[in-house]
Amino acid sequence: MREAPWPPEFEKLLRANLPLLDADAPLDPGLNLADHGLDSLATVGLLMDLEELLGVTIPDELLEQTSFQDPLAVWQLMASAAGDGAAPA
Amino acid sequence: MTPQPTAPASGAADLAAGLRPLFAERAGRVDTAGDFPADNLDALRASGLMGLLVPTGYGGGGGGVGDLAEAARIMAGGCLSTAMIWAMHCQQVDALVRHATPELRDELLPRVARGEVYIASVTTEAGKGGRLTSAEAALEHTGATLALHRDAPVVTGGEHADGYLVTMREAPDAPDSRVSLVYADRDLTKTEVYGSWNALGMRGTRSVGMRLSANVPVRNVVGGPGAFRAVATDSMIAVGHIAWAACWLGAAQSAFGQVVSLLRSPNRPRSVDPRSDLTTERLGRTRMDLELVGAYLHQVTAEVARHREQGLSIDTPPVQIHLNTLKVTAAELTYAAVDRLVQLCGLSVGYSKDSAVPLERHLRDLRSAALNYSNDRLLTATGSLALLDRSVRLA
Ligand SMILES: Cc1cc2nc3c(=O)[nH]c(=O)nc-3n(C[C@H](O)[C@H](O)[C@H](O)COP(=O)(O)OP(=O)(O)OC[C@H]3O[C@@H](n4cnc5c(N)ncnc54)[C@H](O)[C@@H]3O)c2cc1C
Numbered sequence: 001m002r003e004a005p006w007p008p009e010f011e012k013l014l015r016a017n018l019p020l021l022d023a024d025a026p027l028d029p030g031l032n033l034a035d036h037g038l039d040s041l042a043t044v045g046l047l048m049d050l051e052e053l054l055g056v057t058i059p060d061e062l063l064e065q066t067s068f069q070d071p072l073a074v075w076q077l078m079a080s081a082a083g084d085g086a087a088p089a
Numbered sequence: 090m091t092p093q094p095t096a097p098a099s100g101a102a103d104l105a106a107g108l109r110p111l112f113a114e115r116a117g118r119v120d121t122a123g124d125f126p127a128d129n130l131d132a133l134r135a136s137g138l139m140g141l142l143v144p145t146g147y148g149g150g151g152g153g154v155g156d157l158a159e160a161a162r163i164m165a166g167g168c169l170s171t172a173m174i175w176a177m178h179c180q181q182v183d184a185l186v187r188h189a190t191p192e193l194r195d196e197l198l199p200r201v202a203r204g205e206v207y208i209a210s211v212t213t214e215a216g217k218g219g220r221l222t223s224a225e226a227a228l229e230h231t232g233a234t235l236a237l238h239r240d241a242p243v244v245t246g247g248e249h250a251d252g253y254l255v256t257m258r259e260a261p262d263a264p265d266s267r268v269s270l271v272y273a274d275r276d277l278t279k280t281e282v283y284g285s286w287n288a289l290g291m292r293g294t295r296s297v298g299m300r301l302s303a304n305v306p307v308r309n310v311v312g313g314p315g316a317f318r319a320v321a322t323d324s325m326i327a328v329g330h331i332a333w334a335a336c337w338l339g340a341a342q343s344a345f346g347q348v349v350s351l352l353r354s355p356n357r358p359r360s361v362d363p364r365s366d367l368t369t370e371r372l373g374r375t376r377m378d379l380e381l382v383g384a385y386l387h388q389v390t391a392e393v394a395r396h397r398e399q400g401l402s403i404d405t406p407p408v409q410i411h412l413n414t415l416k417v418t419a420a421e422l423t424y425a426a427v428d429r430l431v432q433l434c435g436l437s438v439g440y441s442k443d444s445a446v447p448l449e450r451h452l453r454d455l456r457s458a459a460l461n462y463s464n465d466r467l468l469t470a471t472g473s474l475a476l477l478d479r480s481v482r483l484a
Contacts, residue, residue, distance in 0.1 A: 020264050035264055039222070040318075044473045060479050065404055 005029070006075050009053055014071055017046045029072035043068045050074070056081040101152055104136050105160035112167030119170055119293035120450050123286065125249050126293050129171040134204030138175065142182045147194070149202035153397070154328060158335040158390050165339030166346075169454045170293025172339060174246050176332035181208040181254045183328045184270065188312035188320045193272060197252075208272075209250035211241040211301065219463050221326070222318045223265045227258035234304040237273060241301060245294040248282055251275045253301060259315035267315035271305050278303040290453030291461075322404040327393050329462070330412045331386070334419035337458050338382045340451050341423035345375055347446040348430050351438065356445070358438050371433045378422040388484050389415045406474040407482035413467040413474075414484070420458030427451045 004011065004027070011027050020037035021027070038046065046068070051057055058081045067077050112129055119126045133139055141156060143149020150156070157179055165172035182201055185194065185208075200206045216225050229236040239255055241247070252274045259267040284298035312320035349372070352363045362368055389411045396403045403409070431439035431448050438444045475481075 034266055034318075035315075037264065037266070039266060041470060041473045044476050048476070060406070060477060063406075063477055065402070 006071070010050070010075065010078075011071075013046065013049050013053060014074065017042050027071055029075075030070050033068055033070055033074075038068065046074075050078060054078050054082070101138065101141055101150065101156040101160040102163060104138055105163035108132055108136060108138075109163055109167035112164060112171050116168035116170070116293075117447065117450070119168060120290075120447075120454075121292075123288075123292040123295070125246060125295040126168060126171045126174070127249060129168065130174065130207060130246075130249065133171075133175055134207070137202075137204065139178065139204045139207065140182075140198075140202030142179050142186060143198050143202040144186060147198035147202050149198065154331050154390050154393050157328065158331050158386060161332045161335040162339035162342070162386075165336040166343035168293065169336060169340040169451070170291055172336045173291065173294055173333070176336050177210050177245055177329070178208050179332060180325055180328045181210055184254060184311060184320050184324045185272070187324050188270075189272070190308045190310070192308040193311070197272065206251040207246065207249065208252045208254055209244050209246050211239060211244055211253050211255040211299075213241065213243045214256075215240055215242050217265070219466060221256075221462070222268060222321055224256045224258040224268045224317075225265060227261040227263065228269060228271065229261060231304065234306055235271065235310070237271060237301065237303045237305055239301045240298075242284075242298045243296045244299050245296040247280070247297050247299045248295060253278065254311065255301065256317055263315060266318075268317035269314050270311040270317045270320050272309040272311060273301060273303040273305050277305070289456060290450070291457045319404070322409065323402070326409075327403055327412055330416040331390050331393065333458070333461065334382065334386050334415050337419050337423040337455055338379065338386060340455060341426045342379055342383075344427050344430055344446065344448055344451045345379060348434060348438075348448075351434075351446060358435055360435050361433065361438075368433060371429050375426045375429050375433075378426045382419045382422050385415055385418060385484065392484060406477040407484075410471050410474050410478065411484040413471045416462070417459075417464045417467050417471075420455075420461075420464055424452070424455040424458055427455055 014027065015021060017038050018033065018036040020035070047058065056078055058077060062077060062080060066073055068074055111132060115126060115129065137150060138160060140149035141152040141160065145151035161172050161176045164175065185197060189197070197206065212221055213219055214225055217223050226239045237255060237257060239257065252272060255271050255273055256268050257271055258265055259269045279302040281300040282297050283300065286292070286294070286296045351357050352361065357363070392408060392411060393403060396408065427448060431452060433439070434446070434448060438446055439448050442449060
């Protein structure tokens with residue numbers, strides 16, 4: 001099985017905000033998060049949880065409508081805030 | 090009624106001002122009987138204002154949100170129910186103009202421009218209440234058409250509409266966040282009215298409960314399957330909040346004007362002394378509330394117009410915050426303004442149904458403002474969005 005680009009804690013937080021995703025279904029990088037229960041207001045709580053977990057701060061300017069469309073977009077958003085495009089610490 | 094496809098954008102305010110005395114004359118009867126103002130709707134159809142937001146290429150007025158707000162404010166000074174009926178129709182039209190398929194636009198917009206099609210809104214659903222961007226009842230794909238069966242507990246003008254814009258779950262197996270907006274023409278829809286609209290205020294809107302059944306062509310999906318959220322943020326919420334705020338302001342402004350005229354006349358209630366500090370303080374506060382709503386309405390309307398002209402998205406935290414603030418603030422301050430006028434005028438003028446100034450009707454009507462899309466929902470949304478805007482970009 002291909003390894004996910006993100007740590008298990010990231011996946012755990014994301015899944016906690018996806019009430020419509022089965023626990024045993026894979027978290028595909030292109031999964032449509034809105035369709036799996038992440039509504040626009042829940043993204044705010046998720047964002048704050050992720051910032052705390054990864055020790056990053058996302059500048060408001062980086063937030064776009066597409067920032068939370070799928071796990072990969074969320075992970076890349078976190079990575080970009082870590083500075084050099086590499087994965088956050 | 091002879092619909093006239095006029096091009097009213099530049100003259101929308103004048104047309105509205107022309108209709109206002111007629112609306113004012115009928116407003117008391119509409120309220121008491123709880124009747125839909127069918128005569129007023131006919132006058133609106135004939136005026137060309139039903140097509141205000143339809144582009145000129147389709148025979149419409151080519152108006153923008155500024156024209157809409159101004160005409161709504163003026164007409165609401167005559168009859169708030171009528172102005173809201175018109176404002177909500179325009180909200181549906183804007184969604185069609187910006188998001189309908191080319192086929193649906195070609196078919197429908199010229200008819201709207203001619204005043205032939207009054208469109209009602211169906212978003213509220215029994216199980217989910219007001220939650221706008223979710224839906225329970227699902228569209229069923231049956232070959233080339235979509236079967237729609239919808240229970241709609243609150244439909245303004247539902248009995249009189251010529252078409253409905255309805256939110257539906259995209260498909261039976263889709264999550265309730267996948268909402269499609271579909272247009273159903275009255276001629277092709279089976280409608281059954283249930284319940285009455287025996288409400289505290291806004292009685293002329295006849296916002297009845299209905300069951301709708303239709304088979305609609307796939308081209309009637311507005312904004313793409315499951316993509317209602319984008320239509321709502323780009324069009325329906327923005328235009329709704331602007332037009333509703335304008336309506337509420339117009340009603341409160343007209344009430345205030347009537348009270349001021351009364352105080353300046355020999356008929357003023359003997360108990361109210363226009364020179365007393367108590368009276369002038371209340372007048373001062375009420376005027377200030379109206380000033381604030383008027384200025385903020387102007388500001389946010391211009392912000393949306395500017396974004397539209399420049400092709401920029403309004404789905405950003407600051408703009409959505411401004412739109413929510415407009416709606417909540419207008420609802421609170423216009424109601425507070427009329428409430429204060431009741432206190433200022435006292436029992437006979439302020440509270441009586443036979444008063445020369447219909448303050449009690451305005452009070453009942455404006456009480457709906459905080460409920461007509463719940464202020465509570467908007468306040469919590471605004472608070473969440475505020476966390477995404479650390480630089481606090483004010484309107
Ligand atoms: C005059 C008028 C005309 C209308 N016309 C139409 C129409 O043509 N078509 C149509 O579809 N609908 C129409 N509506 C309905 C309207 O759009 C709302 O759906 C309805 O007013 C909401 O009703 P509700 O008070 O039960 O609130 P809901 O939004 O259902 O909420 C119920 C209660 O829960 C609270 N609440 C819910 N969620 C939250 C939250 N997230 N945060 C805080 N509090 C929350 C609310 O404050 C409220 O007390 C109309 C309403 C009015 C008053």
